[in-house]
Amino acid sequence: MIQMDDSQVKEIVEQQQIGMLCYVHRQTGQLITFPNPEQFSDLESEEWQDQIDQVQSFPDHYWKVAIMTSREEFALMEQFARYEAAEPLQSRLLTILGQSKPFRHFKEAVDRSGSQRLVWFSFRDKQKISWLKQQLTLAD
Incomplete structure (x- = not known):
């Protein structure tokens, strides 16, 4: 470790x-x-x-240092959309995640969401820090 x-x-x-x-x-x-x-x-x-x-x-x-896979990044976006985002952004993000080019469209929607943008950044950073700490415990 x-x-x-x-x-x-x-x-x-x-x-x-x-x-x-x-x-x-x-x-x-x-x-x-x-x-x-x-x-x-x-x-x-x-x-x-x-x-x-x-x-x-x-x-x-x-x-x-490991980097999150795109699948892990997608799960992070999905978790934010389901449990952290406020309406009407929540509905928009859930729709986006089921469409093509979800990463780009998710970013665009969050960037236009006003105060929810900061909520996303905070959520994302906390989750990535937690994920990275787990990776550090697995490192030899």
Whole structure:
């Protein structure tokens, strides 16, 4: 199990939200981040090369922090729509989740929902922090 305090876990969630890969040093708990090449294929990696080299040179020293799968992300959106969102947003989100391109349409609906947008961000962040803490307990 890797030991991290709440601020470190929150930092990882925030970094993942902006598309960063996160690695934690197994002994020191040092966090290393760099852009996920799957999301930033056109990004020059030179500025991140030191971090990438450090992880690649000593792969056994670092734990790659798991990222929620799209199925897990969908379940999170569904849970919010069913139990946290207020009407009329709730009905709209439940409809969206049954249609094509639910991720994009969910984001658009939440972005236009006024104060419910902040409720979504708070819910999402709390759930991702909880999920990540569970992943940390499973890490060797």
